[in-house]
Amino acid sequence: MPLLRVNNMTHYFGGLRAVYHFNLSIEQGEIRGLIGPNGAGKTTIFNLITGIHRPTEGTVELENENLVGLQPHQIAARGLGRTFQNLLLWRHMNVREHVKMAHYSQLTYGLMGALFGTPRRHREERQVAENTMRLLEMFDVAKYADWLVANLPYGAQRRVEMARAMATNPKILFLDEPTAGMTPEELVQMIGIIRQVQKEFGVAIFLIEHRLKFVMELCQRIQTLVFGEIIAEGTPGEIQNNPKVIEAYLGKEDIT
């Protein structure tokens, strides 16, 4: 049974057709890629699956459970973690608080615990603190733990965002251009981190990227999106040689 299945998803923003008959099937632990020119609708597809918009047509199922119509935080709690293209961080919170916050749905102490400091709240917050430290160390940002995120170098901010997404205990991790703006060294580090995350947590990964070398190296299957429609789907080798893809998209210098 596929972990995530999207069937014939179509979405209109008013009169503009943004996505047309998008199909997706991700298995446990798979690493999938989505490439395409800017403005093709890749981030829109992320937003549709994670619940920010409700698709005009089509179904989205996670382990056979329907996701369409649920609030984004409910979908996230069911196991869809994500990072953002433009790094949506919380200006006034430090790194530790970012990762702690993502544990929100796993807390059971409720308002009573929050207002009156019950033993259950102290116990749960201690557990969250431990898990947070583990994640920070895994993503190599432990030394920044009490820094405000705004003061971190860019690469570290991206890793904090990933650590935060992993704190939600996802079954699938959606990465929106995880290497944008990174140096070649950080790129190599990111490949290592993604592989380690997939191995240790067993998460499936669905990523949007422009750097083709990165996508070819990591992903088992890749989809190519142009003007909201999939024009090709296959293994990295198949995509590289697909004439439609070459015609519509390839021509971008990949940076080594």
Place this chain on the structure above:
Amino acid sequence: MEAIDLQTQPRPPIKARLSALFSKIPMLGWLAGILCTVLVEYLLGDWLSYILYLPKIPVLFGCLIMLKQPILIPSVLAYVALVYAVPIIGVGRLTAGFTNRLAARLDQWPIWISALIHLSLLYLALHYWTDISDYRLLVLKLTMIAVMLTLSINVINGYMGEFSCSHPGFMALGAYAASTITLVFFANDRLFGDALLPPALGPFFFPLALIIGGLVAAVGALVVAIPSFRTRGDYLAIISLAFMFIVKSLVENIEWLGGPRGMGSQPNWSTLPVVFVWMVLCIWVINNFVRSILGKALNAVRDNETAADAMTVNTRKTKITAFMLGAFWAGVAGGLFAHVMRFINPGTFSIQRLAEILAMVYFGGLNSVVGSIVGAVSINLISEMLRPLEIYKWIVIPLILILVMIFRPPGLIAFREFDIKKILAPKKNR
């Protein structure tokens, strides 16, 4: 050659020397100093003011006397120095060794024991300080109520980041609800007739009346919270402003609540210990909340709602919680206020009240428990001390606010965590 070097060595700056003076004194030491001050004033206050040619013991640090009779300014300063500055700082420093050791011992016990001891000492000092003058008692009670109001609006305006003008409305709902309960059940008055239960039982039911007042205000907050799901910023400000006017008009037009003539003769149950305990509860509960992950969720939704949504934070529940928690404490503060003033009417909960509350929270500091306390106490005290200036008071206070907005926009002490353990801890020697 060496002599010249010694002379040219720079002396440490004033700020560093002052902080060196104060940094060794633990909270226990400051409380000891304050208790000493109260004792000095109790025993020597009358005699000191007599020999300094002061008309009576200065009630509010002498500011009223200074403004009404400027010729007495040196006398007032001498009094303040002898009765306040010298005991507090002197006793604080002299006993620093002893109080540090005591604080270290207390540190080893559970935090609530230490906190209770400190609070008891503080209450003792306040009790005897206000014994001298009814005016002091009134000002102190109103200041404590202001702390509760500022803290509760900080939850909405600071931690949640909304611009909500509805706080006088919440205060009014709490005041009227609590007053109605106490008047209907425990007092013989012109609005509601005779008491339904023995008045002697009243003080025990007062907390219940306050809580019901708070809950009424919290339910009222839904009117502002639900629109906040889809709007922010200016639009929510207008909605909350409208809410405030709706509540005001409501109480103005309901005759059995007193209408424009108001509701009076509430029983005198807002005594100093009652107000003090409720203020401490308010600080404790709100501080607990904002330090928890559920509380930090308010910040997450404020700083980036989309990210919070994607990180499993229930944004709607968070917004409702923020508004209802802020409104609850505003309602309780309103109930306490009604029983201090023993008269409320629609005019009590007007734009003027809103301006005062906003001034306190934006001056003291957003997103900060300490900031709220500091803001409430300072603006409230300044407001009282400038009373002789009458109309000019309302030029000075807004001017202060403008200066704060220019030089420190988030407020004096913004975005600061309130760590009780750290405040009560003994100070280490450098």
